[in-house]
Every structure is written in C-alpha cells, then in structure tokens.
Amino acid sequence: MHWSADGNALATVEQGQIVKTDIRTGRKTTLLSKDQLRRPGSDQPMAVADFAFTSDSANSLIFTNTARVWRYNTKGDYYLINRANGQVRQLGQSGTSKRPAQSLMYAKLSPDGRSVGYVSEHNLFVEDVATGKITQLTTDGTRKRINGTFDWAYEEEFGCRDGFRWSPDSKQIAYWQVDATKIRDYLMLNTTDSIYSHVVPVEYPKVGESPSPTRIGVVSVSGGQNAVPPTTWLNIPGDSQQHYLTRLEWLPAGGSVIVQQLNRKQNESKLFLCNLSTQAATPIYTETDKAWIDIKARWSRDDPSGWEWLENGKSFVWVSEKDGWRHLYRVGVDGKKEINLTPGSYDIATISHIDEAANQIYFIASPDNTNQRYLYRTRLDGKGKAERVTPAGLAGTHGYTISPNGRFAQHTFTNYQTPPSREWVSLPDHKAVNESESIAARTKPIAKSNVSFFKLTTEEGVTLDGWMAKPTDFDSTKKYPVVFYVYGEPAGSTVNDDFSIGQNRLFQGGMDKAGYIYVALDNRGTPNLKGAAWRKSIYRQIGRINIRDQAMGARKLFAQHAYIDTSRVAVWGWSGGGSTTLHLMFQYPDIYKTGIAIAAVGNQLFYDNIYQERYMGLPQENREDFVAGSPITYARNLRGNLLYIHGTGDDNVHYDNAEVLINELVKYNKQFQVMPYPNRSHGINEGPGTSLHLQTLYTNYLLKYCPPGPR
Structure with a gap:
C-alpha cells in the first residue's frame, strides 16, 4: 500500500490512473491521469505494476512492462513523471549508459528524492532525477x-x-x-x-x-x-x-x-x-x-527488509523463540538490555505496526485457537499486558494493514463460512470508518454445515487439528470414500480457518457434490502457533515424524467414524505435500490406496541447501536422516494407485526428482502413471490449456481409482 505522508489517505491504481482516497471521507483525488501515464511517443497507457512519489510529491516513479525473475515479476521498465509539467522519462536511457529494455529491478527513490537507485544486469546504478545523469556503481x-x-x-x-x-x-x-x-x-x-x-x-x-x-x-x-x-x-x-x-x-x-x-x-x-x-x-x-x-x-509477510527501530536507533524490536514461544523483545542497540514484550505461553504470528508515539506495538496472535488470527497490542516499555483489539463476534482469520500514523487500518476477515471481505477501521477503537461498508453490515456467511473442525489424539498421544468436509446429502449409515489433502512440512499448514477450507481447486465439480469426504490434518512440525517444541520436533525428522502423525491420525479418524470406507482412501499434495503423499503411499500402503503427488521432492539430497539443511542438518554429518526422510527410500513398497505429476521446467523442485523416483519404481516393477508438463515451472500454470488439463487429469484419475459416492 502507498500511504500519504500524514497516514490519512491511500494511493492506488484505479481504472488506469493513480488515485488518492481519503480514508475518513472516501473522497478521491486523481494524482496521475491516464493521459499522464502514457509512454513517450505512444498513445498506449502504461500498465502500472507499482509506483512511488518523492517526499514533495513533485515526481512519481512508475514500474511497468514487468517480467518474471524466479517467482515474481521483479524486472521491467521504470519511468519518472514530473507532475507539474507532465514530462515523462524512462530510466536507464540517458547518455551513453543506456540499459536494455525490461532490465531494471527494484528502482527506488533516495530519501531526499533527488536520485533513483536500481539494478540492471546484476549491476547497481544511480540516476539523477533532475538531469538524468547515470552513475554506474558496480x-x-x-x-x-x-x-x-x-x-x-x-x-x-x-x-x-x-x-x-x-x-x-x-x-x-x-x-x-x-x-x-x-x-x-x-x-x-x-x-x-x-x-x-x-x-x-x-x-x-x-x-x-x-x-x-x-x-x-x-x-x-x-x-x-x-x-x-x-x-x-x-x-x-x-x-x-x-x-x-x-x-x-x-x-x-x-x-x-x-x-x-x-x-x-x-x-x-x-x-x-x-x-x-x-x-x-x-x-x-x-x-x-x-x-x-x-x-x-517468517513473521513479516516474507519480507526481511527494514528494521524495527525505536528511540531513533537506540533500541529495536526483535523476535525470538528462546523461551519456547515466539515473542517480541525490545533490545538495546548495544545488545545488553532486552525486555520480553509479550510474555506468556502463546506465539505471536506477525508484527503489524509499531506506534512509538503511543507506546504501543500491534501484532497478530491467537492464544486460544491456533487456526485463527486476531489483532493484539501491548506496551513498548514492557509494562503492559497483551490486549486484544479485534472485537469479539467474528471468529476466524483477521488481517490488518495499519497506516503510518496508527489511526487507521484496512481490516480483512474470513473464516470457513465467510468469503474474504475488507473494511476500513479506526484504531485503537476498531470502529468502521464507514458503517454502511463495514464487514458486519456487508458480510453474509455462506452456510457450510458439511464442514467442521476437530481435534483428535492418536494412539501415540499426539493431538492433531483437522477439518472435514462431508458430501452433499450425507448419510451416516452409509460408507464414503475419503480424500486427504496434505502438506506436512515446516513451510506451511493446511488447517486454517479461512474460506478455502473444504474446497479443492483441482477437482472439477466439487468434492462434496461428487460424494467424497475431504479431510486435512496438521502434523507436528507444521508452523502452527503451538510453541517452538511443536514446530521444531520435526528437526532431522522430515519424512518420518510428520508421516507417522498423518498415518496415525487417519487410523484414529477411521476408528471414530464408521461412515469412512477404508477401501477407498486417497491422498494428494503439491510440493512438500507431494513428498508427503509419496511417503504415505509407500510407508503406509495398507491405509492409502490412491495418491496424486505433484512436484514432489523424491530425494531430499536433490533439494536446495538453505531449506533442507535448516530442517535436517548437514548430510556430511547425518546423511542417514536424509536417506530415511526421502520417498525414494520406500518406493519399493508401493501397492496402490499412484499418479505422479511434475513440470520439466521446475527450477524449484527439479525434474530429476521425478526421474530418479521413476527409475526406482521401474526397478521394482511398480506400476504407476506419470504426467510430465514440458517446460512448466513449479506452479504448472504456464501455456494455453495447462490449468484445465491438470484439473481434468486430476479429476478423472480420482474418479477412476477412488470412486465417489455412498455404498
């Protein structure tokens, strides 16, 4: 979001122009019109991907014509627009230092607004806003x-x-x-x-x-x-x-x-x-x-930039799990003094805002239900207790983007029965700025009587959270097939109170309408707000402890619900969930009869060092854990129906994972099906028809090998 200097207004792209909206009144002011947002010498408007203004608002920086680098569209063209005279200049095109088109990355204005720094072809440059002079720094x-x-x-x-x-x-x-x-x-x-x-x-x-x-x-x-x-x-x-x-x-x-x-x-x-x-x-x-x-x-929306400074740099806010819970600490810049701002047996999830003038820090937490999220605040001097800001009445997952002055926030809300919705609220009273546009006034839950959350405790004493979506016209006297959706690694969880619960974007027509019970469980090691011991129990145990929890959870579920047909049990997942799917099919073939694994790591020794060594150690020291945690080690045990899907252009989980797994299955004469998507990346979404083809493939395979409906 792009806030005004006073924090009372927001600038956004609307219908091809940049507009400022006053949060209090809703009044809109055009900052840059469509005519101003045209490339020099062209009638075509710029597709604005991002923008910024100098502190005096005299000039704007526009990011457009973007291209993908790894996961994100982070390179493209940047233009400077003088708002007074309308002059438009493309960055990187002055003098003899002209940069290739669509090559600039992360251009940003200097604090004084007189220069722009950017990267092009792996080198740093600075360009003068007034003159266009380019200085190459590397x-x-x-x-x-x-x-x-x-x-x-x-x-x-x-x-x-x-x-x-x-x-x-x-x-x-x-x-x-x-x-x-x-x-x-x-x-x-x-x-x-x-x-x-x-x-x-x-x-x-x-x-x-x-x-x-x-x-x-x-x-x-x-x-x-x-x-x-x-x-x-x-x-x-x-x-x-x-x-x-x-x-x-x-x-x-x-x-x-x-x-x-x-x-x-x-x-x-x-x-x-x-x-x-x-x-x-x-x-x-x-x-x-x-x-x-x-x-x-982990606690700042996948953005490690910036530092949470206090007292103009004399101290800062830090996050640590040193006492077994993820807490906020105030640390002196010399490191000698620190104060736990959020003591207690609960985790913070993310930092939302620091309001030093009011001696407050806002953060997301959910001490009572780890599948939900709420806004809390506490004092920066460590003399207060955590106070819930989100009012009671809307149980579920709340998110906040708070203005620089701490007076307003864009509040988002969802739960398993409520589609994502948003409103503007004032802080700290959490009142809707416009009552007629409030979530309470506009939100109408969609009844999902077939969806429920539950807890179960396995025979090994491990309590797991889960959700279940039952078929339409469910009859408890009959037996239904069950499909487990899994992830199971430290990068993500599947049991969260949001509107996606019970939905499967790959299955055409709806799991409930087809006649499936759809289930997810969160095993130990998933990043829930259950304390460091829960999250870090998976250390050096990926492929074992998480797989055991999933299998034992399934068995307990079967024992509790006679309407589950244990002859029709399927499991599926993507990436880490694909790996979990393979493990469950190979290690527990008596439970899982059909599996669909997408973009899975077949051999942990094939994945990148930062992720795998963080959670597993160094293979030079404990290689046996990597072997024991890799699906390929257990491939010989396959008995059920397996569909393996992978993009050959996957730069994240490389296609060699698929080929070594295929070789191992061939070695033991294990019959299975495989679908390689040529040149598709980890998301398998490039190229015409790809998403529809994947959905159709997934749906037909599940319908054939795990037939739906009651018996």
Whole structure:
C-alpha cells in the first residue's frame, strides 16, 4: 500500500490512473491521469505494476512492462513523471549508459528524492532525477556475480530479493554481492521452443553444497564523470562459505549498518553493528537453538527488509523463540538490555505496526485457537499486558494493514463460512470508518454445515487439528470414500480457518457434490502457533515424524467414524505435500490406496541447501536422516494407485526428482502413471490449456481409482 505522508489517505491504481482516497471521507483525488501515464511517443497507457512519489510529491516513479525473475515479476521498465509539467522519462536511457529494455529491478527513490537507485544486469546504478545523469556503481556483475539482488536460493528460502539500501542522508548505498561462481548449475532442458533443444542453467546450491559466498559493501553515489566509485566491503567475521547474511539496514542516524548473520546450519544468529568509519564489525546480540532459528521472513509477510527501530536507533524490536514461544523483545542497540514484550505461553504470528508515539506495538496472535488470527497490542516499555483489539463476534482469520500514523487500518476477515471481505477501521477503537461498508453490515456467511473442525489424539498421544468436509446429502449409515489433502512440512499448514477450507481447486465439480469426504490434518512440525517444541520436533525428522502423525491420525479418524470406507482412501499434495503423499503411499500402503503427488521432492539430497539443511542438518554429518526422510527410500513398497505429476521446467523442485523416483519404481516393477508438463515451472500454470488439463487429469484419475459416492 502507498500511504500519504500524514497516514490519512491511500494511493492506488484505479481504472488506469493513480488515485488518492481519503480514508475518513472516501473522497478521491486523481494524482496521475491516464493521459499522464502514457509512454513517450505512444498513445498506449502504461500498465502500472507499482509506483512511488518523492517526499514533495513533485515526481512519481512508475514500474511497468514487468517480467518474471524466479517467482515474481521483479524486472521491467521504470519511468519518472514530473507532475507539474507532465514530462515523462524512462530510466536507464540517458547518455551513453543506456540499459536494455525490461532490465531494471527494484528502482527506488533516495530519501531526499533527488536520485533513483536500481539494478540492471546484476549491476547497481544511480540516476539523477533532475538531469538524468547515470552513475554506474558496480561493473563486475554477471549471471553468477550478483550485485544488489540475490541468487535463487536466497530469494526462495530467505525472501531476499531487493538487495540494496539507501543511507538516510542519500549519499551512500549498502548492498549485497552474491558470488555464485563456484555454485554448480542445474541444467534444465528446453525441448519445445525450437527444433533443437537448449540448456537453461540455474545456479542452485544443492543440499550438502556450500552456500554462495555473500558480502556487503557500501558505495558512494557520487562518482566522477566516467569513474566507478570504490566499494568498501564490511569486515564481517567468519567464513563466507559457511554462513548467510540475511538482513541489512542502516541505523537511523546513518554512519553504521546492522547485519544479521546465520551460520550454515541456521542454528546460530549474530547481529553485527558495522561502523563505516572504523571498519569495525561489533557483535551485539547472539542467539542459538538446538534446531533452527527463523528469520524475519517468517513473521513479516516474507519480507526481511527494514528494521524495527525505536528511540531513533537506540533500541529495536526483535523476535525470538528462546523461551519456547515466539515473542517480541525490545533490545538495546548495544545488545545488553532486552525486555520480553509479550510474555506468556502463546506465539505471536506477525508484527503489524509499531506506534512509538503511543507506546504501543500491534501484532497478530491467537492464544486460544491456533487456526485463527486476531489483532493484539501491548506496551513498548514492557509494562503492559497483551490486549486484544479485534472485537469479539467474528471468529476466524483477521488481517490488518495499519497506516503510518496508527489511526487507521484496512481490516480483512474470513473464516470457513465467510468469503474474504475488507473494511476500513479506526484504531485503537476498531470502529468502521464507514458503517454502511463495514464487514458486519456487508458480510453474509455462506452456510457450510458439511464442514467442521476437530481435534483428535492418536494412539501415540499426539493431538492433531483437522477439518472435514462431508458430501452433499450425507448419510451416516452409509460408507464414503475419503480424500486427504496434505502438506506436512515446516513451510506451511493446511488447517486454517479461512474460506478455502473444504474446497479443492483441482477437482472439477466439487468434492462434496461428487460424494467424497475431504479431510486435512496438521502434523507436528507444521508452523502452527503451538510453541517452538511443536514446530521444531520435526528437526532431522522430515519424512518420518510428520508421516507417522498423518498415518496415525487417519487410523484414529477411521476408528471414530464408521461412515469412512477404508477401501477407498486417497491422498494428494503439491510440493512438500507431494513428498508427503509419496511417503504415505509407500510407508503406509495398507491405509492409502490412491495418491496424486505433484512436484514432489523424491530425494531430499536433490533439494536446495538453505531449506533442507535448516530442517535436517548437514548430510556430511547425518546423511542417514536424509536417506530415511526421502520417498525414494520406500518406493519399493508401493501397492496402490499412484499418479505422479511434475513440470520439466521446475527450477524449484527439479525434474530429476521425478526421474530418479521413476527409475526406482521401474526397478521394482511398480506400476504407476506419470504426467510430465514440458517446460512448466513449479506452479504448472504456464501455456494455453495447462490449468484445465491438470484439473481434468486430476479429476478423472480420482474418479477412476477412488470412486465417489455412498455404498
């Protein structure tokens, strides 16, 4: 969201123009019209993907013509628009330093609004807003020496994408440089876009391979006419091939930066204050864990940028699980004093807003029902107790985007019976700004009497959360097939109170109408708000403890409900859920008769080092855990019906996972079906007809091998 300076209005793209809306009155003001948002020399309007304004609102920065890099559309063209005279200028096109079209990434205005920094072809540039003069800050960028952005693994597993930070005085830029020159390429093969195949290389550190060496440099933005200013590299202790640098930010007063360093196992976190004058990197805060330490991407919407400063940099807010729960701490910048702001036996989920003027921090939590989310607040001085801000009456999942002044929030709400809806509320009283547009006035729950949440305790004493969606016209005296939807790894959970519960986007016509019982269970190790012990019990146990919980949960469900037909039991999942599906089909063939596994990791030793080593350790030390946790180890046990689906252009879970699994199944004469989607990525959504084809394939297979309806 793009807020006004006073926090009372919001700028958005509406019908091809940028409009400011006053939250209190609803009054709209056009900031940039369609005519102003045209490319120079063209009648075609820009498709605005993002925008920003200088602090004086005199100039706007427009991001358009975007293209995908890994997961997101993060490169494209940027234009500066002078709002007074309407002049439009494309960045990167001045003088002799013209950049290729659609090559700019992460352009952002300096704090004083006089310059724009951006990355193009792995190098950093700064462009003067008034004159268009371009200064190149780095020259050594290549596909494998990356300045100002990140390689595949950092982006995928740490949420790191934008890799440079303006100094508060606008005179310097601090940036990451990732050296992937020693990282081997995984070679994908494109066989469809020309009559000869061609190789698509992806620098990808597999589990067991050393990380890409990464360092942080600081460079002045005022170079000579044709000179590249020198970079000063921070002298951060440690072997750069045995640690990660996951966060970076300037102190509010400038002159120093703060850096988070994780060791390779990700079970030790160190914060360094780096003084640019003395070159000293002083460790101020160290934390260790027997399993792993989560970083900001876990509690800040997959965005590790920024730092939660207080007192103009004298202290900051930090998140830690050191006492067994995920809590907020106030830490002095020297690391010597810290205060737990949210003590108690509950987890915070995310930080929503810090209102230092009011001595309040807002956060999302749900102490009483870990499948739901609510807004809380507490005092920043540690002298208060957590106070729920979300009013009673709307049980479910709430989200908030709070204005900079802390007076307003866009409030979103959903639960299993309520489609996602939104409203503007005032804070801290949580009153609808416009009562007629409030969620309470507009929201009409859709009865889902067939959907219910439950808890069950397995024979091994593990209590699992789950949901069940029963068929239409359910008759408890008859028996129905059951389909389990699974994920089961630390990256996500399946039992959340939102409107998607009970729905299956791959099944055509509706699971309930066809006559299936649809179920999901959350095993130990899923990222629920149940404490660190729950989440980290899966350490070095992926493929075992989570699979055991799922199977034991299914058995308990069968024992409790005679209407489940245990001869018709199916399971399906995608990515980590695909791996779980394979495990369940192979390790518990007596329970699961039909499985559909999509984009699964067949061998943990084939996945990337950051994710797999975080949760499993280093294969050089405990390789046996990786073997015991890989589906391929148990493939010989397949007895049921298996459909395996994978995109050959998957740069996340590589297609070699599919082929080694296929070989293992062939070795033991296990009959199965496989569907490779040529050149499709992990989402299998590229190309005409792909999504419909996948849905049809999935639906027909389930209908054939796990027939629906009562018996």
